[in-house]
Amino acid sequence: MDNQENATNPATEGAVATKTGRLASLRKDPKGWTVLALAVAAVIVFFGSAFGAGIGLWGWQAGLSALPWTGLVALIALIVAIVGILLDRRKERKTRWRLLGLGTIVSLGFIGYLASYAMTLASLPAIHxxxxxxxxxxxxxxxxxxxxxxxxxxxxxxxxxxxxxxxxxxxxxxxxxxxxxxxxxxxxxxxxxxxxxxxxxxxxxxxxxxxxxxxxxxxxxxxxxxxxxxxxxxxxxxxxxxxxxxxxxxxxxxxxxxxxxxxxxxxxxxxxxxxxxxxxxxx
CATH class of the missing domain: 3.30.310.80 (Kinase associated domain 1, KA1)
Incomplete structure (x- = not known):
C-alpha cells in the first residue's frame, strides 16, 4: 500500500521531473559547457606549462610562452559567458546560468590572478x-x-x-x-x-x-x-x-x-x- 502511494506521489514525481529537466537543460547548454571548458583549460595549461618546465619536460622559455595564450583564452571565455548570460536572461532560461556562472567565476578568478602579475611587471623595474x-x-x-x-x-x-x-x-x-x-x-x-x-x-x-x-x-x-x-x-x-x-x-x-x-x-x-x-x- 505504502509502495503504491510513493510510486504515485505527485510531489515525488514532480521533484524527479524537475531534476531531470534541469539535467537535460544543462546537457543542452553548449555555451555554458564551452565557457566552462575554455576557462578550465586555460587554468590547466597555465599551471601545466609551469609544472612541465619545472620538471624539465621543456625549457622555461617554452613554459612562459604559453602563458599569454591562456590569458587570451580565459578572456574569450569571459566574453562568451557575459553574452550568453545576457541572451539567456532575455529568453528567461535561468537554469542555464549555472554553467555560464561557474565559467564566469573561473575566468574572472584566473584573469585576476594574471592581472596581479601584470601589475607587478608594470610597477617594478626589469631587474633581477x-x-x-x-x-x-x-x-x-x-x-x-x-x-x-x-x-x-x-x-x-x-x-x-x-x-x-x-x-x-x-x-x-x-x-x-x-x-x-x-x-x-x-x-x-x-x-x-x-x-x-x-x-x-x-x-x-x-x-x-x-x-x-x-x-x-x-x-x-x-x-x-x-x-x-x-x-x-x-x-x-x-x-x-x-x-x-x-x-x-x-x-x-x-x-x-x-x-x-x-x-x-x-x-x-x-x-x-x-x-x-x-x-x-x-x-
Whole structure:
C-alpha cells in the first residue's frame, strides 16, 4: 500500500521531473559547457606549462610562452559567458546560468590572478639582481654570477640616465624601486650571525653551497614556483664595534630571466627580518 502511494506521489514525481529537466537543460547548454571548458583549460595549461618546465619536460622559455595564450583564452571565455548570460536572461532560461556562472567565476578568478602579475611587471623595474649594498655588493665565490647579469638593463634610452653604463642604470633603478633594502646591523658577532643564517637558509629549503662563519660568508640557492626557478643568494657579515656587532649585507640574483617580479627583494626583506628579529638599518 505504502509502495503504491510513493510510486504515485505527485510531489515525488514532480521533484524527479524537475531534476531531470534541469539535467537535460544543462546537457543542452553548449555555451555554458564551452565557457566552462575554455576557462578550465586555460587554468590547466597555465599551471601545466609551469609544472612541465619545472620538471624539465621543456625549457622555461617554452613554459612562459604559453602563458599569454591562456590569458587570451580565459578572456574569450569571459566574453562568451557575459553574452550568453545576457541572451539567456532575455529568453528567461535561468537554469542555464549555472554553467555560464561557474565559467564566469573561473575566468574572472584566473584573469585576476594574471592581472596581479601584470601589475607587478608594470610597477617594478626589469631587474633581477637585488642587494643591500649597491656600491659594493657581496660577491659569489662558490656560485657563479650569471654571465649576462648586466645585459638588458633598461634605461639606455632614458634621458635621465643618458651616459650611464648598465651597472649604473641598475643601481639607479634599484634605488628608486627598493630604497628600503639596505645593510643592517645585528648585535651579534660575525660567526654567530653566519651560523644563524645557515640555519635559516636550511629551514627555507635552500641548498647551501658555501658557509664560512670565520670570514662571514654564506652562499645558497633558493628554488621557487612551479617553474622551479633558481635564485642564488650570498650573505656577507662584517665585524663592527670591536666584534660585538655585525654589519650584514645580502644579495639575491635570479639565474634566468630579466624581470624577477620583486621575488628577490621580497626574499632579502624576509630573510634579514628573520635574521635580526628587530632590524636596525646600518648608517
Amino acid at each position: 639582481d637585488i642587494t643591500t649594498d649597491l656600491a659594493d655588493p657581496p660577491e659569489f665565490s662558490a656560485l657563479t654570477l650569471r654571465a649576462d647579469n648586466w645585459d638588458n638593463i633598461p634605461g639606455a634610452d632614458d634621458s635621465a640616465m643618458r651616459g650611464m653604463n648598465p651597472r649604473q642604470r641598475w643601481a639607479t633603478l634599484h634605488q628608486d624601486a627598493y630604497p628600503d633594502i639596505r645593510s643592517v646591523r645585528i648585535n651579534q658577532p660575525v660567526a654567530e650571525v653566519i651560523e644563524k643564517s645557515k640555519r635559516l637558509a636550511e629551514d627555507r629549503g635552500w641548498e647551501v653551497a658555501n658557509v664560512d662563519p670565520a670570514s662571514g660568508h654564506l652562499e645558497a640557492t633558493a628554488t621557487i614556483s612551479l617553474f622551479r626557478f633558481k635564485d642564488d643568494v650570498v650573505i656577507r657579515a662584517r665585524a663592527a664595534e670591536n666584534g660585538q656587532a655585525s654589519i650584514i649585507d645580502m644579495r639575491s640574483v635570479s639565474r634566468v630571466g630579466i624581470h624577477d617580479l620583486g621575488a628577490n627583494a621580497k626574499r632579502v626583506r624576509q630573510f634579514l627580518s628573520d635574521l635580526s628579529g628587530t632590524t636596525t638599518t646600518a648608517s
